[in-house]
Amino acid sequence: MTARVGVVTFPGTLDDRDTQRAVRIAGLEAVPLWHRDKDLKQVDAVVLPGGFSYGDYLRAGAISRFSPVMETVIEQAKAGMPVLGICNGFQVLTETHLLPGAMLRNNHLHFICRDQKLRVENAATAWTADYEAGQEISIPLKNIDGRYVADERTLDELEAEGRVAFRYLDGNPNGSLRDIAGITNAAGNVVGLMPHPEHAVEPLVGTGRTDGLGFFTSILKKLVSAS
Amino acid sequence: MARVVVDVMLKPEILDPQGQAVQRALPRLGFEGIADVRQGKRFELEVEGPVDDAALARIHEMAETFLANTVIEDFTVRVDS
Numbered sequence: 001m002t003a004r005v006g007v008v009t010f011p012g013t014l015d016d017r018d019t020q021r022a023v024r025i026a027g028l029e030a031v032p033l034w035h036r037d038k039d040l041k042q043v044d045a046v047v048l049p050g051g052f053s054y055g056d057y058l059r060a061g062a063i064s065r066f067s068p069v070m071e072t073v074i075e076q077a078k079a080g081m082p083v084l085g086i087c088n089g090f091q092v093l094t095e096t097h098l099l100p101g102a103m104l105r106n107n108h109l110h111f112i113c114r115d116q117k118l119r120v121e122n123a124a125t126a127w128t129a130d131y132e133a134g135q136e137i138s139i140p141l142k143n144i145d146g147r148y149v150a151d152e153r154t155l156d157e158l159e160a161e162g163r164v165a166f167r168y169l170d171g172n173p174n175g176s177l178r179d180i181a182g183i184t185n186a187a188g189n190v191v192g193l194m195p196h197p198e199h200a201v202e203p204l205v206g207t208g209r210t211d212g213l214g215f216f217t218s219i220l221k222k223l224v225s226a227s
Numbered sequence: 228m229a230r231v232v233v234d235v236m237l238k239p240e241i242l243d244p245q246g247q248a249v250q251r252a253l254p255r256l257g258f259e260g261i262a263d264v265r266q267g268k269r270f271e272l273e274v275e276g277p278v279d280d281a282a283l284a285r286i287h288e289m290a291e292t293f294l295a296n297t298v299i300e301d302f303t304v305r306v307d308s
Contacts, residue, residue: 058293058294059296062293062296066293094298095296097298100298101298102296102298102299104241104242104299105244105245106244107242107244108244109244109245109248147242149241149242149298149299150298151240175242175244
């Protein structure tokens with residue numbers, strides 16, 4: 001038996017199909033979820049994929065955050081269901097305040113699309129258990145609103161509690177404070193990051209590496225061992 | 228119909244690269260003497276019915292939960308007469 005991972009599609013989502021594919025490659029069942037549907041179809045975890053939901057109108061993630069599907073996702077995330085937000089999905093998670101801080105325009109104002117080296121700082125979350133703390137991975141980064149900001153107190157708290165999950169290596173691509181590429185909530189079930197693990201799961205495409213696959217195998221192990 | 232204006236600005240401590248880009252372009256265009264530019268958003272709300280304390284309280288709530296992200300932005304609400 002395997003576990004069911006929901007992948008949400010908002011109007012303007014781009015990476016839902018790649019994310020579904022990554023979920024399947026890891027051995028999980030991918031369940032498409034629609035933004036207007038509150039029903040999560042009994043999934044065990046949810047991924048909010050990348051793109052430009054609602055055209056990024058107002059702020060990236062600001063309108064998606066109030067969609068019917070997110071009502072249930074927020075409720076379930078608070079009850080412990082694993083949720084991963086990638087890129088636009090990370091922006092949605094900060095807008096919901098499930099994760100602290102906010103995402104702003106890159107400090108150089110350019111859209112970035114490149115392979116990005118990261119260090120996995122926290123390998124104890126639901127989505128990172130298949131990595132080792134300190135492991136360096138390379139996965140694609142592609143965004144214009146990728147600058148992570150939070151007040152100093154929040155940043156200090158994140159650092160002290162080990163909640164900086166990923167940090168940029170070899171140069172900060174967007175002005176994110178303390179080189180933060182991704183963070184986790186205190187319980188470790190909600191994780192968000194700007195780079196795209198779902199684009200690095202097969203050797204033939206993307207980076208030519210499979211450094212992103214660990215996100216999906218991590219959640220597989222967690223869900224299957226829990227059932 | 229009465230108009231209520233909500234202005235949303237990045238908090239002073241938040242870097243505004245768009246405002247900086249505008250400021251840097253000014254001398255090139257012949258506009259001298261502008262030391263700093265910060266860019267924000269303005270929402271004009273056409274309100275049905277009276278703009279009383281209750282209506283303004285609801286607009287304040289709207290600005291706080293939706294129009295602005297108070298993690299990074301401040302906002303003001305005023306009636307446009």
